[in-house]
Amino acid sequence: MENNKPIGIFDSGIGGTSIWAEIHRLLPNEKTIYLADSKNAPYGQKSKEEIIALSSKNTEFLLHMDCKLIVVACNTATTNAIQELRAKYNVPFIGIEPAIKPAATHSKTQTIGILATQGTLNSDLFHKTAEKFHDTKIIEQVGHGLVPLIESGQINSPEMTNLLQSYLTPMIEANIDYLVLGCSHYPYLIPQIKKIIPSQIHIIDSGEAVARQTQNILNEKVGVSTIKNREPLFYSNSDPKVLSEILKNKYKVIEKDF
Numbered sequence: 001m002e003n004n005k006p007i008g009i010f011d012s013g014i015g016g017t018s019i020w021a022e023i024h025r026l027l028p029n030e031k032t033i034y035l036a037d038s039k040n041a042p043y044g045q046k047s048k049e050e051i052i053a054l055s056s057k058n059t060e061f062l063l064h065m066d067c068k069l070i071v072v073a074c075n076t077a078t079t080n081a082i083q084e085l086r087a088k089y090n091v092p093f094i095g096i097e098p099a100i101k102p103a104a105t106h107s108k109t110q111t112i113g114i115l116a117t118q119g120t121l122n123s124d125l126f127h128k129t130a131e132k133f134h135d136t137k138i139i140e141q142v143g144h145g146l147v148p149l150i151e152s153g154q155i156n157s158p159e160m161t162n163l164l165q166s167y168l169t170p171m172i173e174a175n176i177d178y179l180v181l182g183c184s185h186y187p188y189l190i191p192q193i194k195k196i197i198p199s200q201i202h203i204i205d206s207g208e209a210v211a212r213q214t215q216n217i218l219n220e221k222v223g224v225s226t227i228k229n230r231e232p233l234f235y236s237n238s239d240p241k242v243l244s245e246i247l248k249n250k251y252k253v254i255e256k257d258f
Contacts, residue, residue: 003223015185044117116182
């Protein structure tokens with residue numbers, strides 16, 4: 001089935017580009033439109049009502065751009081708003097949530113760590129997922145301050161190193177063997193994290209799984225693009241410099257208030 005309309009992707013900022021990159025790698029013929037709501041980042045400290053309102057605003061922008069499918073490339077928005085989005089809009093949504101299942105299933109120490117935003121860890125969806133694995137000890141850690149540092153281009157700063165050490169050390173001491181990154185911003189911290197945790201601790205993020213699910217939905221329900229080599233579009237409602245840098249200045253970023 002052919003459908004040459006674009007895929008829409010939104011996040012509270014630049015972090016969802018880690019999801020976009022996996023989608024773009026797996027589905028190079030698909031035109032993508034990425035929306036960075038950096039002006040309102042981070043979502044993790046906001047109320048459920050605020051997160052739903054922001055997610056609806058982002059969805060309407062992408063629907064106005066004629067998107068055929070929307071990827072909610074934000075754990076906090078997925079866990080707090082995706083049910084409301086699916087009920088409100090007539091378009092398929094793909095969300096992301098912390099990959100507890102593969103970590104708990106494969107853990108040998110039966111202890112895993114979850115680094116996520118407060119909004120994700122407090123959500124009903126997270127608790128329902130975690131309850132399924134009651135035989136596994138889950139060490140939850142809110143990543144206070146990580147997203148603002150990433151959004152301001154301070155990934156390799158001493159402040160980032162100090163925060164990560166304070167968050168990861170208790171997990172290491174608790175003998176985790178899997179670390180789940182429960183925020184789409186956090187894959188950009190993997191090089192930093194690897195300097196802190198022992199090599200036997202496996203790091204899991206959701207990007208590849210989201211890309212595969214996107215491919216499945218396109219094939220089964222929506223239709224695939226037959227036009228090759230279409231440039232992706234990137235929009236930001238804040239200073240586009242950090243988004244440009246995270247994309248290695250390969251693509252133009254359009255600054256637009258939305």
